[in-house]
Amino acid sequence: MAFPLTNGIISLPTETVSDIFRFAVAGVTPGFWRPIPALSTAPSLQTELERVANAPLLVLSQVCSQWHEIAINNPTFWSDVEINGVLGHTPGVLEKAIGLLSARLKRSRDAPISVSLTCEDDGKPPHTRIFHLLAQHSHRWETAWVACSLEGLDTSVLNGRLPRLKDFQLKLPFATKLETVNFFGITPRLVNLSISAPLLRSESLAVILRRRQLRSFGCVVMFRPEFQEVISMLPRLPVTTNEFDLTMDLNHRVFQPHWSLPLHLPSITASISTLTLSSAFEFHPHQLSEVLDQVLASLTLPKLLQMRVKCGVYPKCVWEWPHTQFLALCERSGLGRCLKTLGIAEVRTAEGDLLEILSVLEALEHLAVGDDPRDLGEGESLLLTNSFLRAMTWVPARDGLAPRLSYFDCTSRLRFTHGLVVDFVESRLGRSADALFHLRFHSLLQSDAHLDSVVHTKLCDLAAHNKHFMYI
Structure with missing residues (x-):
């Protein structure tokens, strides 16, 4: 049964097959671990080794010679490098990780790369060998995300060797020595920077501010x-x-x-x-x-x-x-x-x-609101109610709220008269022939409720026949 599907995909243009591969790999690859204990569990060694190897893509590459050519020889498939400090815990795992990382960097050729480094214990740095292997390709770093310590690493190897770096997120432990991170001031193309608060006093940040190149700045x-x-x-x-x-x-x-x-x-x-x-x-x-x-x-x-x-x-x-x-x-x-x-x-x-x-924000165009996610039971105070939807429904005879609103993103328990949503949307579209309106409506994660099927169908039909309305 797999062969007709394979033959069908083979007949597609290479660019289309590449896009299919990209979505397929993203769909089966676990999200890169972020150190938020309330939401995450520590990754397994096997998962992280498979991540560096890009195992799902390697499986696709074994189907036929054309798929192998597309998978292995497209540098952008190999240009996102995500490394967890767990890969340096034992000599055996470290050697496997070094081999897989070397192969990945080689397959990415000269393409710009995105580097992410994290560790279950923020106070620990990545292994020196892994860091220096990545540093050898620092001239290709376009984005970098670091959420671990850099203590004990020779970060001076990055000085003047980050010519492409545009986006940098640097979340380091509180006790980080500032001389450890003086390299990020030598980044001629850096436009987006996010740092830990202790780095506000670093000379590197002072250099960046003097160059007046930042478009966005963040601080933890x-x-x-x-x-x-x-x-x-x-x-x-x-x-x-x-x-x-x-x-x-x-x-x-x-x-x-x-x-x-x-x-x-x-x-x-x-x-x-x-x-x-x-x-x-x-x-x-x-x-x-x-x-x-x-x-x-x-x-x-x-x-x-x-x-x-x-x-x-x-x-x-x-x-x-x-x-x-x-x-x-x-x-x-x-x-x-x-x-x-x-x-x-x-x-x-x-x-x-x-x-x-x-009533105050007359220029508002995009609004995202939601009910309280906690189920408070009888008498709970909901945000999205019949009275709220009626107040948001545009009536020519009176001044309406948010007259320029064109995008409404709503997370709700759906405990209101669902037909009022249609009235709300139609009133916004009816204000003028070219009025644009986008509606994103979904229930809370804990809720089994859904928008009434008749109302949902009517909104879908409205979106299908009105190019100015989008329903998500």
């Missing part, structure tokens, strides 16, 4: 004094830096009581256009909300176009929405006239608060 914050450092540096970012990402790595297991005290952050005006606030690990919602409250209270962002709040352990935990401080930020920054995107699907907020926000 763990300790109290780091917030002042991060917020204070916002005005020093180059004028080219449009995006700022603040990740709060406040693990509730080590969360100190003094975090509930005021941070005394400076009042800062910054010209960034995109603000992303993220959390990692499990956290105490109330304490993190207080921190977020103080961060928003310190900022004035008159050019802000996009704001997103992300929770790294959603739906296990959710943010508490700092409603009062957000409204104050809107008022002093004039966000009603400029904010176009608001992503708060992983935030717990009340229906009334959300409606008040939407």
Whole structure:
């Protein structure tokens, strides 16, 4: 039965077969392990060896000579290098890993490569031999993601040898010596940078800021004094830096009581256009909300176009929405006239608060919201209700909320009259002949509920016959 399928694929253009291979391999390869204990389990040695070998692609390469040619001789299939520190635990595994990595780098030829390094214990570096093998190809690094220690490694081998590096994420342990990471300042094409807060004081960052080339900057914050450092540096970012990402790595297991005290952050005006606030690990919602409250209270962002709040352990935990401080930020920054995107699907907020926000944000085009993922039972407070959908439905006789809204992303328990969704969509499309509207509607991960089949079919038909409407 496999031969007709094989013959059919053989008749396809090489580019099409390559795309099929890419999707097939991605579909069976386990996600690269990120050190978030609440969500992840440590990887097995076999899994990580197969990842370096690109085992699924090797299986496809054995089907026939044409597939072998496509799989082995396409450098882009081999250009993503993901290494977990577990590969250096024993001499035998290390030798296998070195052999497989050497073969992978050889097959990637001269293509730009993406390098990811992590370890179950953030305090441990990758094995020296693995690091230096990758460093020999550093002139081809285009993106790099490092979430482990670099202590004990000769990182000076990277000095001046990262001519292609554009995107760099560097999450290092708190006690990292700054001289260990002085190499990343010698990166002439670097435009996207994310670092741990201790690296704010590195000479490499000072060099990057003087060159005024960054488009996006992110920082991971763990300790109290780091917030002042991060917020204070916002005005020093180059004028080219449009995006700022603040990740709060406040693990509730080590969360100190003094975090509930005021941070005394400076009042800062910054010209960034995109603000992303993220959390990692499990956290105490109330304490993190207080921190977020103080961060928003310190900022004035008159050019802000996009704001997103992300929770790294959603739906296990959710943010508490700092409603009062957000409204104050809107008022002093004039966000009603400029904010176009608001992503708060992983935030717990009340229906009334959300409606008040939407009454202020007249320029809003993209909105992502969601119900609380916790099943609160009878009397639970839902965000997406009949009254909310009616309030969002455009009626010519009255001023509607978010008049420019063109994209609505909704995560819901679906405990409302489903037909109101159709009324909501049709009202938005009916505002003008060329009105665009995209709807992404899905139930919460824990919920077995689905949108009513009749309503779902009607939305699908509407999307099929209206080029201005997309239903996902």
